[in-house]
Amino acid sequence: MNEENGTPARGFNILPGFGLTMGYTVVYLSLIALIPLSTLVLKTTGMGWHRFWHIVISPRVVAAYELSIGASLAGALINSVFGMLVAWTLVRYRFIGRSIIDALVDLPFALPTSVAGITLTTIYSANGWIGRWLASAGIKVAYTPLGVVVALTFVGLPFVVRTVQPVLQDLEPELEEAAATLGASRLQAFLRVIGPALLPAVVTGFALAFARAMGEYGSVVFISGNMPMRTEVVPLVIMTQLEEFDYQGATAIALVMLVISFAILFLINLLQRWSMRRNAV
Amino acid sequence: MLSDEGEIARVARESYAWLAPHDPASAVRRATVERGRTRALLIGGTLLFLMLFLFIPLAAVFTEALRNGVGAYVQAIVQPEARSAIALTLLTAAVAVPLNLVFGIAASWLITRFEFRGKNLLSAMIDLPLAVSPVIAGMIYVLLFGEQGWFGGWLAAHHIKVVFAVPGIILATTFVTCPFIARELIPVMEAAGREEEEAALTLGANGWQMFFRITLPNVKWGLLYGLVICNARAMGEFGAVSVVSGHIRGLTNTMPLYVEILYNSYDFAASFAIASLLTLLALLTLAAKSLLARRARRASEASPVHQSVKPAA
Numbered sequence: 001m002n003e004e005n006g007t008p009a010r011g012f013n014i015l016p017g018f019g020l021t022m023g024y025t026v027v028y029l030s031l032i033a034l035i036p037l038s039t040l041v042l043k044t045t046g047m048g049w050h051r052f053w054h055i056v057i058s059p060r061v062v063a064a065y066e067l068s069i070g071a072s073l074a075g076a077l078i079n080s081v082f083g084m085l086v087a088w089t090l091v092r093y094r095f096i097g098r099s100i101i102d103a104l105v106d107l108p109f110a111l112p113t114s115v116a117g118i119t120l121t122t123i124y125s126a127n128g129w130i131g132r133w134l135a136s137a138g139i140k141v142a143y144t145p146l147g148v149v150v151a152l153t154f155v156g157l158p159f160v161v162r163t164v165q166p167v168l169q170d171l172e173p174e175l176e177e178a179a180a181t182l183g184a185s186r187l188q189a190f191l192r193v194i195g196p197a198l199l200p201a202v203v204t205g206f207a208l209a210f211a212r213a214m215g216e217y218g219s220v221v222f223i224s225g226n227m228p229m230r231t232e233v234v235p236l237v238i239m240t241q242l243e244e245f246d247y248q249g250a251t252a253i254a255l256v257m258l259v260i261s262f263a264i265l266f267l268i269n270l271l272q273r274w275s276m277r278r279n280a281v
Numbered sequence: 282m283l284s285d286e287g288e289i290a291r292v293a294r295e296s297y298a299w300l301a302p303h304d305p306a307s308a309v310r311r312a313t314v315e316r317g318r319t320r321a322l323l324i325g326g327t328l329l330f331l332m333l334f335l336f337i338p339l340a341a342v343f344t345e346a347l348r349n350g351v352g353a354y355v356q357a358i359v360q361p362e363a364r365s366a367i368a369l370t371l372l373t374a375a376v377a378v379p380l381n382l383v384f385g386i387a388a389s390w391l392i393t394r395f396e397f398r399g400k401n402l403l404s405a406m407i408d409l410p411l412a413v414s415p416v417i418a419g420m421i422y423v424l425l426f427g428e429q430g431w432f433g434g435w436l437a438a439h440h441i442k443v444v445f446a447v448p449g450i451i452l453a454t455t456f457v458t459c460p461f462i463a464r465e466l467i468p469v470m471e472a473a474g475r476e477e478e479e480a481a482l483t484l485g486a487n488g489w490q491m492f493f494r495i496t497l498p499n500v501k502w503g504l505l506y507g508l509v510i511c512n513a514r515a516m517g518e519f520g521a522v523s524v525v526s527g528h529i530r531g532l533t534n535t536m537p538l539y540v541e542i543l544y545n546s547y548d549f550a551a552s553f554a555i556a557s558l559l560t561l562l563a564l565l566t567l568a569a570k571s572l573l574a575r576r577a578r579r580a581s582e583a584s585p586v587h588q589s590v591k592p593a594a
Contacts, residue, residue, distance in 0.1 A: 013395065014479060016488035021391040028384045029406055032456050036421035037413070039431060043424055082330040089327040093320070103571040104335055110510075110563035112517030112537040113415075115556040118544045119338045122345060122553075129337060154334050186315060215414025217520035218537070222544070235416040235520065242420060242524060247429060254417045261412040269405070 055252040072213035075152035083160025113218025143225030151219040156209030163205035200275030345553035357551035366539035374515040385462025419524025445527025453521040462507035469503030502577035513566040
């Protein structure tokens with residue numbers, strides 16, 4: 001709310017509860033999130049630069065970063081293409097079961113990750129429903145980096161669909177009609193008119209899917225096989241360190257992850273501001 | 282002579298025919314809807330993708346769960362260990378969800394009704410747990426309350442166990458699910474506006490009367506929507522809970538953790554039996570979600586107060 005909407009400035013606000021809700025929100029957030037997260041930073045600064053650097057550039061950790069970033073990018077990219085396709089089909093076409101499919105798109109968000117993990121592993125392993133066909137074509141999915149991509153594609157599935165869908169819904173048909181009367185083909189109308197309007201939403205969805213994939217643990221732990229240097233993602237390395245009670249190692253790697261996540265979050269905020277400005281024009 | 286309007290139009294059409302196709306209606310159709318083959322390709326691509334990543338996994342959960350028959354399925358669910366996992370999952374949600382409900386309402390009221398310095402920062406902080414990997418979310422509580430943690434010594438001296446015990450599981454779950462209700466509620470409360478609340482206060486209502494009679498009814502669908510999502514995530518959290526649980530069978534296992542334990546001990550059918558319960562919960566959540574979204578849309582169409590619930594997760 002801002003003053004343009006007729007909201008009175010705080011001095012004239014007659015609505016009660018500012019002190020109460022402010023106090024409660026800040027105290028709750030501090031206790032649940034901020035203080036616990038700050039221990040991570042403090043614990044890392046306590047270990048000294050050399051030790052920190054030694055941990056975060058060790059070959060096993062670097063291999064995990066590479067796999068995490070690469071597989072997350074691949075998953076987010078697959079989701080960008082197919083997410084747009086799914087959003088298009090859901091918005092533009094009417095078919096039986098459309099509303100059920102629409103609701104099911106959020107399944108990866110509602111399904112516990114361990115359930116997703118064991119299920120994907122079962123169907124994509126060499127004797128699974130899908131894995132069997134892929135295996136006869138010489139493609140191994142479970143216990144390879146490809147399996148990690150499959151899991152990360154699954155967890156990121158809702159994001160692009162849900163960012164693109166509302167934009168596509170609000171897109172004025174006049175724009176496409178205008179393109180048509182000016183002689184554009186369907187492909188041209190898509191590339192020159194619809195595409196640019198969808199772009200900010202697709203990029204935002206891509207970033208959200210990527211961010212989610214980077215931190216994902218549950219669905220990856222089963223299908224990846226957890227082989228160091230080959231199929232181990234960063235959250236898995238952190239988990240292994242914790243299980244070995246190597247808290248210094250775990251915190252150092254976690255801090256790097258946290259910085260990456262916040263950078264992505266910041267980027268998403270910028271993207272959303274960009275897309276809002278695009279929509280306002 | 283171009284005297285009458287029809288004549289002018291005809292000439293204009295002929296001289297500018299090269300600009301627009303002959304039949305404007307068909308041209309519009311050509312560029313605004315896809316033709317048969319393209320359309321089939323788009324729908325086919327969508328279905329193939331969803332088949333590989335949604336429908337087949339969904340079918341597999343129930344098929345694998347019933348692999349050894351209905352008897353084995355029921356047996357797997359009523360086992361004492363399964364029952365204690367179900368009980369702990371319910372307990373965790375019963376604590377975490379109400380905590381985050383109160384927080385969500387307070388935070389939404391603060392963000393949507395007041396202007397103050399640092400408001401943007403505070404909104405970002407509310408979303409913070411979403412950006413943190415579940416493993417890190419669990420780990421920060423180990424760093425605080427674990428044996429080597431900041432409060433570890435004090436807790437041990439007083440014989441209080443947080444990490445590798447139930448309190449840790451509840452704390453980690455609360456952290457992970459803390460943004461969900463606030464995120465759903467903020468846009469709804471924003472859209473509901475403040476006019477009715479101000480009117481109630483002017484007419485002599487006190488703050489709580491205003492809240493229970495005006496604010497809450499206005500945002501109820503959005504609130505329920507947030508509750509449903511928060512609950513699903515609280516019952517289903519795996520990564521964060523996995524770090525703080527210590528995997529003590531029958532004592533610190535929630536359902537998602539129990540699924541992992543059974544799977545890793547090659548008891549696949551039992552593992553999928555528990556997983557099928559969680560999948561049913563997820564499906565129920567999605568059904569409730571779309572129902573509530575439809576209700577909210579109808580409410581916003583019926584009343585001048587604009588409510589909106591985004592379909593986005």
